[in-house]
Each structure stands twice: as structure tokens, then as C-alpha cells.
Amino acid sequence: xxxxxLSAADLSRDDAILVLDTSAEMAQLTEGRSVKKLPTLRxxxxxxxxxxDSTRTRTSFELAAKRLSADVVNFSAxxxxxxxxxSLKDTALTLEAMxxxxxxxxxxxxxxxxxxxxxxxxxxxxxxxxxxxxEHPTQAILDAYTxxxxxGSVDGRRITIVGDVLHSRVARSNVLLLATLGAEVTxxxxxxxxxxxxxxxxxxxxxxxxxxxxxxxxxxxxxVQRERMNAAFFPSAREYSRxxxxxxxxxxxxxxxxxxxxxxxMNRGMEITAEVADSDRSVIVEQVTNxxxxxxxxxxxxxxxxxx
Amino acid sequence: MSxxxxxxxxxxxxxxxxxLDDERIADVGRRISSRGATVTDADxxxxxxxxxxxxxxxxxxGREDAETVxxxxxxxxxxxxxxxxxxxxxxxxxxxxxxxxxxxxLGREAGYADVRPVGAVTMDLAGERLAELGAMTDSxxxxxxxxxxxxxxxxxxxxxxxLEYVKAFDGVIAQHxxxxxxxxxxxMNEGELAGRLGLRGWPSVAEEAIVxxxxxxxxxxxxxxxVCHVSTRGSVEIIRLAKxxxxxxxxxxxPHHLALTEDLAATYDPRYxxxxxxxxxxxxxxxxxxxxxxxxxxxxxxxxxxxxxxKDCEWDAAAFGMLGLETALSVVQETxxxxxxxxxxxxxxxxxxRPARIGRCDGSHGRPLAAGESANLVxxxxxxxxxxxxRELASLSRNTPYEGMTLPGRVVATFLRGRPTxxxxxxx
Ligand SMILES: [Zn+2]
Numbered sequence: 001x002x003x004x005x006l007s008a009a010d011l012s013r014d015d016a017i018l019v020l021d022t023s024a025e026m027a028q029l030t031e032g033r034s035v036k037k038l039p040t041l042r043x044x045x046x047x048x049x050x051x052x053d054s055t056r057t058r059t060s061f062e063l064a065a066k067r068l069s070a071d072v073v074n075f076s077a078x079x080x081x082x083x084x085x086x087s088l089k090d091t092a093l094t095l096e097a098m099x100x101x102x103x104x105x106x107x108x109x110x111x112x113x114x115x116x117x118x119x120x121x122x123x124x125x126x127x128x129x130x131x132x133x134x135e136h137p138t139q140a141i142l143d144a145y146t147x148x149x150x151x152g153s154v155d156g157r158r159i160t161i162v163g164d165v166l167h168s169r170v171a172r173s174n175v176l177l178l179a180t181l182g183a184e185v186t187x188x189x190x191x192x193x194x195x196x197x198x199x200x201x202x203x204x205x206x207x208x209x210x211x212x213x214x215x216x217x218x219x220x221x222x223x224v225q226r227e228r229m230n231a232a233f234f235p236s237a238r239e240y241s242r243x244x245x246x247x248x249x250x251x252x253x254x255x256x257x258x259x260x261x262x263x264x265x266m267n268r269g270m271e272i273t274a275e276v277a278d279s280d281r282s283v284i285v286e287q288v289t290n291x292x293x294x295x296x297x298x299x300x301x302x303x304x305x306x307x308x
Numbered sequence: 309m310s311x312x313x314x315x316x317x318x319x320x321x322x323x324x325x326x327x328l329d330d331e332r333i334a335d336v337g338r339r340i341s342s343r344g345a346t347v348t349d350a351d352x353x354x355x356x357x358x359x360x361x362x363x364x365x366x367x368x369x370g371r372e373d374a375e376t377v378x379x380x381x382x383x384x385x386x387x388x389x390x391x392x393x394x395x396x397x398x399x400x401x402x403x404x405x406x407x408x409x410x411x412x413x414l415g416r417e418a419g420y421a422d423v424r425p426v427g428a429v430t431m432d433l434a435g436e437r438l439a440e441l442g443a444m445t446d447s448x449x450x451x452x453x454x455x456x457x458x459x460x461x462x463x464x465x466x467x468x469x470x471l472e473y474v475k476a477f478d479g480v481i482a483q484h485x486x487x488x489x490x491x492x493x494x495x496m497n498e499g500e501l502a503g504r505l506g507l508r509g510w511p512s513v514a515e516e517a518i519v520x521x522x523x524x525x526x527x528x529x530x531x532x533x534x535v536c537h538v539s540t541r542g543s544v545e546i547i548r549l550a551k552x553x554x555x556x557x558x559x560x561x562x563p564h565h566l567a568l569t570e571d572l573a574a575t576y577d578p579r580y581x582x583x584x585x586x587x588x589x590x591x592x593x594x595x596x597x598x599x600x601x602x603x604x605x606x607x608x609x610x611x612x613x614x615x616x617x618x619k620d621c622e623w624d625a626a627a628f629g630m631l632g633l634e635t636a637l638s639v640v641q642e643t644x645x646x647x648x649x650x651x652x653x654x655x656x657x658x659x660x661x662r663p664a665r666i667g668r669c670d671g672s673h674g675r676p677l678a679a680g681e682s683a684n685l686v687x688x689x690x691x692x693x694x695x696x697x698x699r700e701l702a703s704l705s706r707n708t709p710y711e712g713m714t715l716p717g718r719v720v721a722t723f724l725r726g727r728p729t730x731x732x733x734x735x736x
Contacts, residue, residue: 089620109622110506111576118575119620132624134506169506196509197500 001301004117004126008137008176016144016180022297023145023290030067030293041070044303047100049091050076050129051107056264056288057129057139061104064295070303073098088112092121100124102303110134125302133167139263140173142294144181146287147218150259155182160212162188162244163222163271164233166195170263171222175203186212190244192233193224209244213253220261221246221272237270247273259283310334311726312342316350316687318677320652326355328683331725335679348731350687353720356656358390358684359637360663360673362453362482362560363536363608365629366392366423368414369407370399375613375704377411381420382702383611383633385729388686388719391664391673392421392633396428397458403428403439405447412449420729424669427451429470429481433459438470445477452668455482457536460518462488467522471531480532480558480666483522485543486584490514495624497570497585505573507623510585516542523550523557534666535559537610539584541594548603558666560608561595563639564630564709568592572709578619578626579709582612599658600649606663609636613705631708634701638715641690646716652690672725683726692718702735 001015011019030036046065048058058074065072077091088107095103102125105113110132117126130136144154151157159178165171165187178185179202186204187194198205206212213219224244226237234240241247246260254260260272260282268274277284310329317323318336327335327342335342366380375383377394384392394411396402402411408425415423427444431437433456444451454474461467461483470481491514496502498509519535523546526533538544538559550557564582569589572580580586598604612629619626640659644650650658664674672682693716698706722730729736 087617087620088622088625107622109624111624112622114576115622119577132506133508172504172506195503196498196511197503200500201504 001305003302005137005298005302006113006117006126006128007135008140008173008180010137011177011180013180016177019141019294019297019301020145020148022301023141023293026293026296026300036067037069038067039069040300040304041065041068044070044101045099046070046072046102046104046299047095048072048074049095049103049105050074051078051112054106054130057106060288060291061129061295063292065299067292068296068299070299088115089119089121092116095124096122102127102299104129105131107131127298127302130169132169134169135173136169137173137177138291138295138298139170140177141298142287142291143174143220143261143263144177145290145294146261146283150283151217154178156184157217158184158186158215160186160188160216160219161222162209162219162246164193164224164228165189165198165222166193168222174220175201179203188212188244190234209250210253213250216254216258218259218261219246219254222263223265223267224271226267226270241270245271245273246276248275251276251279261287263287310342310345311723311728312340312345312347313350313355313687314347316353316355318355319656320354323351326677328723328726331683333677333679333681333683336677348721352689352691354652354688354690355677356388356652356686356688357660357674357677358686358722358724359388359659360667360669361389361392361609361611361633362606362663362667363457363610364392364394364633365397365612366394366411367613368398369410373615373704377414377423378418378420379702379704380611380613380633381415381418381423382735385420385722385724385735386702386719387633387635388637388688388722389421389633390684390722390724391424391669393424393426393453393667395457396426396455397433401428401432402426403431405440405443408444408449408451409447421724422669422673424453424667425449425451426453426455426457426482429454429456429461430466435459435461435463435466438466438473441474441479442477445479452479453482453534454479455484455536457482457484460484460486460488462518464521464525468525468529471526471533472529475531478668480534482534482536483518484536485515485518485522487514487517490517495581496573497587499570499588501570501573505576507573512540512542512587515540515584516546519543519546523547523555526557527553527555530556532556532558537562537565537584537608538595538598538604539565539587539591541591544594544598544603548598551603558605559603560606560663561599561604562610563607563632563636565595566592566599566643567639568709576623578621578623579630579707579711581623581626581628582630583628596643596647596649599644600654605658605666607636607640607659608663609633613703614707616706619707629707631701631703631705634703635696635708635710635715637688637719638717641717642715683723685723686719687721689718689720690716694718
């Protein structure tokens with residue numbers, strides 16, 4: 001594996017399978033144990049650097065690091081593109097001075113983790129925990145892990161991703177990783193919410209959800225903000241739900257063993273109905289559990305695996 | 309003081325001598341002798357008329373941490389320029405006779421290049437009310453070029469009125485062509501790469517829609533339009549068509565749009581963040597052809613200094629713009645001369661004669677190197693090459709996109725009205 005995990009494209013097929021296998025080992029080692037800690041990263045410092053609030057992602061990384069016995073520091077640096085606050089560079093220099101071994105960064109700006117990794121400000125490994133509308137590679141790994149558990153293998157499976165692809169870092173990372181693992185990915189969205197150039201991505205696209213669902217092995221619903229209608233991405237929340245939401249009628253179109261994923265947080269009633277979200281073929285809660293194993297695997301492989 | 313330049317190749321021609329005396333070129337020919345003149349050996353060097361930049365951000369008044377009139381014109385002289393047009397987006401904005409006169413006077417005091425202030429089209433660049441264009445024209449700065457550069461005069465009625473109004477004093481509206489609604493929050497060229505990098509796209513159509521509208525407006529009111537920093541193949545095609553129809557339109561291209569492509573954005577390094585953004589190789593090819601065939605009249609630097617902290621950050625948070633003055637001629641040599649698209653006479657036309665004509669400073673700039681003309685000229689060693697090191701630049705800022713790159717050519721000397729501003733590649 002590379003020194004950093006910035007994009008799902010950083011993972012070769014072998015890397016991706018190694019991370020997934022390691023995640024499964026992490027699950028085995030901790031599930032059902034009374035003491036869930038492994039001594040693997042004792043004495044190593046993992047910094048959660050969050051320029052954007054995300055309790056669920058931060059908590060997941062924190063739990064993962066602690067289960068590996070790493071020292072965990074949560075560093076939240078507020079500030080947006082409008083009010084800059086402390087600069088990325090100064091923050092990085094501070095972390096370097098503190099001796100961070102790994103920086104897990106969530107940032108509102110696309111490419112901020114890349115800047116951290118390659119500007120010469122710090123020497124530690126950088127893990128992208130979601131940057132702007134760019135990528136969220138550990139989310140894609142946990143999705144692939146969850147899919148593999150339920151579908152046996154991802155290779156050759158038909159995965160449908162539905163919603164606001166344009167603004168979604170989850171979609172970008174998923175398309176890249178799932179394609180690496182051999183899945184057939186189809187993006188479904190209104191044309192306004194598909195990025196220019198999407199025809200060059202390693203996936204199919206469609207504007208018609210019903211026709212895609214009947215062949216899907218899994219469907220992943222992306223969060224769609226109602227406010228997007230104010231910028232004319234779609235006319236109204238109601239029309240969006242009607243054309244692209246996963247309700248009971250559409251759910252019934254899916255093959256019997258297909259599963260439903262959502263990276264959270266959900267907009268119930270918008271992209272997914274409560275009925276579908278809470279159904280027994282929804283693996284949304286399990287995704288959260290798997291997120292911790294996957295992040296343990298990533299931290300382990302970056303900090304302990306082969307770098308010493 | 310008089311200077312005798314020995315053996316320079318004027319526009320790349322046969323070696324000849326030039327005698328500069330009392331602000332003018334006194335004589336051009338073989339084996340001129342002049343007692344008392346300082347002799348400088350120009351064996352192997354080219355002589356070109358002093359370069360004229362239509363698009364320079366000198367940042368003074370207001371952002372003297374990024375550049376001043378003095379440091380900016382020092383950079384200009386080192387780049388071979390004898391005249392620069394100073395853009396109006398200063399703080400305060402150059403939208404009154406007072407501010408343009410201040411900038412003009414600072415240029416005179418510094419003495420490294422003639423500073424031709426550009427006046428704002430609208431008050432405070434707000435795009436609402438016309439600035440006092442006539443007062444700026446009548447001021448000591450004798451403004452002829454007006455621009456809200458940094459922003460587009462997007463209101464069609466205001467643009468029409470501005471074009472009409474400047475006819476009274478032979479002015480020109482230099483448009484920063486950017487449809488604002490199509491580019492809200494835009495970070496880089498819209499396309500496959502922007503989609504992959506998660507950076508908000510700046511689509512070609514946002515430039516081309518304004519260029520198309522404005523060439524039609526210019527034709528309709530028969531007034532001069534100049535299109536700043538053309539960046540797309542589509543814009544070149546629209547301008548070519550407008551010129552074929554005889555519309556009163558001129559255009560410029562920056563060195564960086566001739567040399568660099570959007571691929572550099574994949575580094576997320578904001579030194580490559582510029583407005584309009586770097587485009588694709590196909591656009592670069594069209595811009596080079598457009599400059600070669602004269603569709604694009606001029607190379608203009610859009611020299612845009614920024615302090616380190618405005619570039620040493622996230623891409624989204626960084627300022628738009630790149631330095632250009634000290635590398636422009638080298639980049640044009642690499643992209644246009646060394647590729648066979650333009651000869652040195654063509655370079656002189658696109659970097660001196662035509663921009664001087666557009667800016668109406670062609671009484672003393674952009675003239676042929678002939679006896680009787682103002683002694684504004686530059687001596688260039690086209691065989692030299694240099695590695696760009698931002699720490700060696702005269703500009704106060706360091707945001708060059710060519711850091712570490714090897715570029716051909718070197719400015720050896722620059723003369724402004726017979727007086728050297730640069731000798732041996734250093735400020736005189
Ligand atoms: Zn501009």
C-alpha cells in the first residue's frame with residue numbers, strides 16, 4: 001500500500017483485497033471479546049483532524065484507533081472557505097511538532113488531504129476522511145466490505161448508486177473502488193446531479209431508476225439535500241422522491257436477495273422511505289459497525305504493515 | 309548619455325548597430341561610430357522593440373504586500389517590457405481621475421517602465437454605474453483602456469453603454485469574459501478532471517457566451533472591444549468570425565494559457581489556480597494557432613501577484629492568479645518561436661506593436677527600431693536558457709507556475725527612452 005490513503009484510486013486490486021481481508025480479521029479479533037483492544041499500535045499517535053463536523057466518522061476512526069491501542073487526539077479546526085480560521089499549514093506544522101504518526105483529516109475543501117500529504121508540512125501518513133466533493137475512501141471500503149459479506153464477492157456484481165453524485169464524495173470513491181474490485185456500477189441521477197465527464201468514469205449511468213433496479217444486486221442511496229432545489233438541480237423534493245427515491249414500490253422491483261445501503265445520515269422521506277430503511281434487507285446499521293473494522297485495518301496497514 | 313549597441317540582430321535579421329541618443333534611436337546601420345557613446349556588445353543578441361503589456365496587476369494602491377508599482381515595473385523591465393497597463397482592481401479601485409493619476413505618477417517616479425493605468429468601467433467594479441470614464445481620459449494618466457477585470461461587465465445594457473460612451477475619446481473596453489452565474493464558486497476548467505477532483509467547474513461556455521454577446525454589441529454600436537485573456541478554442545473561433553466580418557474587436561492571450569493545461573490542477577497546488585482557468589491541450593493548440601494567424605492580437609501577462617499565505621493553503625481557499633512579467637517572453641519563445649509558429653518579427657508584433665496600438669500608446673511604444681523613433685527596446689539572448697527560481701524574481705510575490713522549469717531565452721538589456729532599465733540581465 002501507499003503511504004497515504006487519499007483516494008480509492010490509491011488502492012490496487014491487491015491492496016483493496018488486503019484491506020478487506022484485514023478488516024475481516026479485525027472483526028474476528030474483536031467481535032465477542034470482552035476486552036476489545038489489540039496492542040498493535042501502542043505508542044503511536046493518531047490525530048483526528050476535522051475541519052468539518054462529522055460525529056459519526058470521527059467516532060468511528062476514534063474507536064478504531066483506540067481498539068488498536070493507539071493514542072488518539074481529536075483536533076477540530078473550525079473555519080470554512082468564507083471564514084478561514086487557522087490555516088491548514090499552521091495546523092499541519094503543529095501536528096508535526098506534536099509527533100503525529102497518522103493524521104485522519106476531514107475537510108470542506110477537495111484536495112486538502114492531498115495538500116497535507118504532499119506539501120512537505122508533515123511526515124506522517126494521511127488518511128482522507130472525506131474532502132469536499134472529492135472522495136471518502138474509507139466509506140467506500142466499508143461499503144465494499146459490507147457488500148462482500150452479503151453478496152459473497154463484489155466481482156461481477158451489479159451495484160446501483162442513486163442520487164446526488166455531483167456533490168458526493170462517497171459516490172466518487174465507491175465508483176473507483178467497486179470498479180477496481182470488478183463490480184458493474186450504474187449511477188442513477190437526474191442529469192443535473194451527474195458531473196460533466198461522468199461518461200469517462202468506470203461505470204454506467206442512467207436517468208431511469210426502475211429499469212436499473214430490476215437487475216441490481218445492491219442499491220446504494222445517496223443523501224440528497226432538499227436545498228439543492230433552490231439552485232435548480234431539481235424542481236421540488238416531492239418530484240425528486242417520486243423519480244429517484246427508494247420507496248416500497250421500487251423496493252419490490254429489486255431481486256429477492258438484493259441489499260440496500262446508505263452512507264448516512266439519511267433524509268428519510270427524501271431519498272429513502274422509513275419503511276425501506278428499516279427493512280430486513282437494509283444493511284445501513286451494519287455499515288456503521290463495519291466502518292470501525294475497516295478503519296482499524298487501514299490504520300494497521302498504514303502504521304504497522306510493512307512500514308517499519 | 310548615449311549608447312552604441314554593436315551587432316544586434318533586429319527582429320532576428322542581420323547584425324547591425326544601433327545608436328541611442330537623447331531618448332531616441334539616432335542611427336541604425338553597419339559600423340556606426342560615435343565618440344562618447346557607451347558601447348555595448350550585442351553579438352548574438354536579438355533586438356526587439358520594448359514589450360508592451362496590456363494586462364498587469366501592480367496591486368498598488370491597497371495590496372502593497374503583494375506588489376508595488378516599483379517592484380512590478382522592475383519585474384516588467386527584467387521581462388523586457390517598457391510599458392505596462394495597470395489593471396483597475398486595486399483598493400481603492402482605479403475608478404476616478406485621482407487614483408489613475410496616482411498610479412501613473414508612481415510609475416513615473418519609479419522609472420522602470422511607462423505605467424498606463426486602466427480605468428474601471430463601473431464604480432467600484434460593482435457593475436452598476438459607469439465610472440467617470442471621461443475624467444480618467446482627460447487626466448494626466450490619459451486613460452484609453454477601461455476594464456472591470458477580475459469581474460465581468462455582465463449586464464448587457466451597461467456593456468453596451470460603456471462601449472458607446474468611450475467612442476467619444478477613442479477608448480476601448482477590455483472585457484473579462486466570465487458569465488457570473490455560470491461560474492459561481494468555480495475553481496478550475498469544467499470537465500472530466502474537475503469532476504474527478506471534486507473541484508467546481510468553470511465551463512468554457514461561460515467565457516464564450518460573453519465573447520459572442522460582446523462582439524455583436526461592439527459591431528452594433530461600432531465601438532472597440534478588447535477581449536482579455538482568451539482561454540478557449542470556442543472563443544478563438546468566435547473572434548475569428550467577428551474579425552472576418554470586420555467587427556472592431558481585438559483579443560489577448562496570456563503566456564500561461566499558451567503553455568499550461570488543466571492537468572496541473574491534479575496536484576491541488578494553488579500555484580496553478582488562475583482565472584480564467586488553465587484549459588485542455590486542445591484549447592492551448594487553438595490559442596497558439598489563433599495568436600500565429602493574428603486572430604489573437606496580443607500576448608498579455610495578466611501578471612497577478614499574491615502573497616505566500618494566499619497560495620500556501622487549500623485550493624478552494626487560494627487566490628486566483630499567477631506571476632507573468634519576468635517569464636512572458638521565454639514562454640512565448642518556447643510555445644510560439646521554438647515551435648515554428650511565429651518568427652521574431654511576429655513576436656514583436658504581438659508583444660509590442662499591436663498591444664501598443666490597442667492601448668493607444670503607439671506614439672512612443674511598439675514602434676519599429678528605426679532612426680528617429682523613441683529608444684524603447686530590449687536585447688534578448690534566445691540561445692540562453694534558465695531554470696526558474698521564484699526567489700530570484702524581482703516581484704514581491706513568488707507565485708510563478710514555472711518554478712523549477714527550464715525556459716529558453718533571457719532578457720539581457722532593456723532600454724526605456726534611451727536609458728537602460730536592465731543591463732546584463734540585472735536592474736540597471
Ligand atoms: Zn481577468
